[in-house]
Amino acid sequence: MLLKKSSNFGEKNDVCYLNGKVKFQGVALNVYSYVVDGVLIDTGAQSLRKHFETFIEQADFDQVMITHFHEDHTGCAAYIEKTKKLPIYIDEKTIDYCAQRADYPFYRQLFWGRRKPFHAQVMPETFTSRNATWDVIDTPGHAYDHKAFLNRQTGQLFTGDLYVNEKTRVILEEESVPTIIQSLERVLTYDFHEVFCNHKGFVEDGRIALERKLNNLLALQQDVLTLQQQGNPATEIRSKLFPRKYPITRFSGGEWDSIHIVTSIMKGL
Template sequence: MLLKKRSNFGERHGVSYLNGEVKFQGVSLNVYSYLIDGVLIDTGSRSLHKYFESFIDEADFDQVMLTHFHEDHTGCAAYIEKTKKLPIYLNEKTIEYCTQRADYPLYRQLFWGRRKPFHAKSMPETFTSRSATWDVIDTPGHAHDHKAFLNRDTGQLFTGDLLVSERTKVILAEESIPTIIHSLERVLTYDFEDVFCSHKGFVEDGRLALERKLANLLSVQLNVLALQNVGDSAEVIRNKLFPQKYPITKFSGGEWDSIHIVTSIMKE
């Protein structure tokens, strides 16, 4: 199989980053790792280890903060545990899972590689870096252990996979739109300026982007519930609200699909 891989390194507003990308059969996926004030936020994927490990080798940091357990964010955590022997922090809900052999579908292994087991410490509610204090914000929905990190001193917010796209079209089967709505509402109560997304990178007017995503999801929720109230099935609602088909749906065997947006709302 022909996978195309590349990366780019940069710096924005005092935050260094590495962005790695994998392309296969018209599907392109990317992920960021960020470095600021001695903190490494997420570690990239195992499939892109030659890029992320080089970034890690050259980086000066004291601790690792993981937004959530997904393999594109934790893929090089084992490498850090082996070579740096620095504390790695993760939501306690998934610490045990990450000590075990990774178990996820083959297409995700193709894109992101096979995450090696690693050991993490329980994520605190706040933490300090070399010159700042940080808030750790519960933001579940995309993943049940998802966290966002806010540097109180700089007003920089690292949102993991909370934003990604302002207009959500497909989600993972285990995601919950109502829970994501609550997470967006929660994070918007904080005072922040810069937004760094794990897939979009630095987001211009980040607060507005998060507000637009929230407004869009609230609108989708209202539309789904209205159609449910007149007796439409989840499949009919999906076809009305999300008629376009996306390559990732077929490629993932339906793990990524618009239908999950609808069913997560109908379940609430």
């Protein structure tokens, strides 16, 4: 099986980044790692280790903050633990999981590699970098341990996988749209000026983009509930609202699917 791997390095408003990309059979995925003011935010994927390890070796940082436990964000954490001996922080709920051998479906291992065990410390509610104080914002929904990081001095918000796209078409089976809505509402109470997403990169007009995503999800939630009240089952609602079939649904064996949007809304309220 031939995967096409690539990456590109850049800098935006004093934030350095590496964007790693994997393509296979019409499915293209990517993930960002950021370095700002001595903080590395997420470590990239094990499958792209040659790219991310080079970025890590060249970067100037003294602590690692991880938005959530998924393998595309934690894949090179073990390398950092081994080579740099720097503190790595993640939500307390997934410290034990990350210290063990990773277990997730084959297609995810194909794209992102097998994440090696690493040892992390408990994520604080706030932390300091070289020149700034940061808020750690609880933003579950995509993952139950998900965090966003806000630099109070610069107003730069690092949203992990909270944003990704303005319009949500498929989600993981364990995701919850109602919980994502709550997380978006929570993060929008903070004062921020720029948004950096771990899959989209720098988001133009970031606050407005997050507000649009929130409004889209609220409208989608209402559509699902209205159709449910009319007696439509989840599969019929999915067909009405999401008639298109996405490659990732087939490739993931249904772990990513529009049906999970519908069922999470039906179960969440």
